[in-house]
Amino acid sequence: xxxxxxPDSRPRILVLADVENLVRTASPAYSEVVQVRQxxxxxxxxxxxxxxxxxxxxxxxxxxxxxxxxxxxxxHWRSGCDGADLAILQALDETQVSGRFDTVVFATxxxxxxxxxxxxxxxxxxxxxxxxxxxLSRRLRFAAHEVRVLPTAGSAVAVGGEIGRAHV
Numbered sequence: 001x002x003x004x005x006x007p008d009s010r011p012r013i014l015v016l017a018d019v020e021n022l023v024r025t026a027s028p029a030y031s032e033v034v035q036v037r038q039x040x041x042x043x044x045x046x047x048x049x050x051x052x053x054x055x056x057x058x059x060x061x062x063x064x065x066x067x068x069x070x071x072x073x074x075x076h077w078r079s080g081c082d083g084a085d086l087a088i089l090q091a092l093d094e095t096q097v098s099g100r101f102d103t104v105v106f107a108t109x110x111x112x113x114x115x116x117x118x119x120x121x122x123x124x125x126x127x128x129x130x131x132x133x134x135x136l137s138r139r140l141r142f143a144a145h146e147v148r149v150l151p152t153a154g155s156a157v158a159v160g161g162e163i164g165r166a167h168v
Contacts, residue, residue: 011102013047014095014125015040015054015073016088018108019066021135022150028062033069036150040107040130043148047103055095057088085112092116098123105130106144111137118143 020026022036054073058066062084063077076087089112097104097120104120106113109131117140121127129136129144132152141147 011047011050012100013044013050013052013103013105014097014101015044015052015105015107016092016113017054017056017070017073018084018088018106018110018113019056019058019070020062020084021108021110022130022132024132024135026059026061028058028065028069030065030069033065037070039150040105043130043150044105044128050103053095053101055088055091057084057091059083082112085110089113089116092120097125101125103128106140107131109135109137109140111139113137114139114143121145 017037017040019028019033019036022040023032025032055076056066056070056073057076057078059079060077061079063075067075074091076091078084078087085108088108103126105128106117107130109129114137117127117129121143126146127144128146128148129140130148130150131140133149136147
């Protein structure tokens with residue numbers, strides 16, 4: 001008798017990483033990318049058993065450092081004003097989120113992602129923002145269910161909250 005495989009019951013998360021925003025430079029060094037990648041994933045350690053899909057965006061100028069410093073995931077390159085942001089947003093539009101992901105993580109502080117975060121939240125997944133506190137858009141903060149703050153010097157700090165109540 002044939003028994004079809006059971007569907008994976010692990011939670012699924014989508015991580016959208018705007019590396020240049022996270023590192024706070026358009027020309028990140030390989031070591032900076034490695035460090036911010038570790039910092040982002042350490043803030044997501046409660047998803048250790050989750051199935052993770054990652055979309056990483058950066059400009060062509062930063063491609064080598066980003067590709068080698070954040071090796072997993074789908075990489076999208078676009079240069080110019082808001083190039084990395086637009087590449088990530090296009091990849092998000094091409095990704096079926098509803099019914100596929102339990103949580104979507106916006107690893108960026110850019111306000112350009114606020115509308116997309118609101119749309120994702122309306123579809124049902126939990127929306128978490130991971131960002132540098134000084135680079136976090138107010139609109140994006142309020143579009144998220146939760147904000148987790150990247151460390152500036154030392155240990156990671158998680159900042160919880162519901163929609164409109166995240167504190168930074």
